[in-house]
Amino acid sequence: MVPLAVISLKNVRFEYPGRHLALEDVSLEVAEGERVALIGPNGAGKSTLLHLMAALDFPRTGEVIVAGRKVERKGAAEARKQVGFLFQDPDDQVFMPSVWEDVAFGPLNMGLPEEEVRCRVEKALEDSGASHLSKRVPQNLSLGEKKRVAVAGLLSMSPPVLLLDEPTANLDPQGRRDLLNILAGLKQSMVIATHDLALAFELADRAVVLNKKVLFDGSFHELVKMPEVLKEANLELPSFSRLMMMYRQHVGADFEPPLTVEEAFELLKDHRS
């Protein structure tokens, strides 16, 4: 059975005021439970595309369908309930007087009972490594701390679709790893805009490379064999992949660029002799 498309974009074109063209004829489907990495250079339109999926902006041409309903200005509030949006800039996201209230805002708005809200907030803060920040004023936090709080806000609502704009930017390495593990354990459909290819390899099922238009839509194993697409998207393979490609040339072996450190290790073991 073909999995249901949770997000579907058909021939979407988007211009900002001043006729600045950000997206040109983008068509894309995301299946239920699928994790798609949206990659591309600065200014490629990644955030713009996520904004359209989150009913924060609306295309004049083409259509965006999320969870079975067409995203339009009218009814946008309903459409927004289907998606959890992690803004690229956490300052756009955290706004309540305390971290606790900020994370509780979504579940309270969903009309959940107080006890359920408390449980959700505690769990979300713990999962995002932000429990120690619960009494702080969000505006005074460091960038990485704000990001953790914003992530906790999403986790506490657990919406069916997650749209994550640079989720690991500004996180310290342990914070990045923890977030990766949390996201990997979630069942929701996700679109993750990122420049972090190592994260995309680990977390996502599929790559969509964007530069106003969709340049590539497919598996990472296919993508890493297309240097011209990587170049056009200003991408660089993670160091372990590049190291393995140098090693491949050195020993005259024939394998594909590994996508994870574990894959690289397996290749090394196989080629030891």
Ligand SMILES: Nc1ncnc2c1ncn2[C@@H]1O[C@H](COP(=O)(O)OP(=O)(O)OP(=O)(O)O)[C@@H](O)[C@H]1O
């Ligand atoms: N509010 C706006 N008004 C006018 N132009 C905008 C606006 N927001 C974004 N743009 C332009 O639209 C294009 C796409 O921007 P967008 O933020 O979607 O890119 P991005 O792929 O998310 O980039 P980055 O990797 O830097 O986050 C850019 O050329 C940007 O300058």
Ligand SMILES: [Mg+2]
């Ligand atoms: Mg962006």
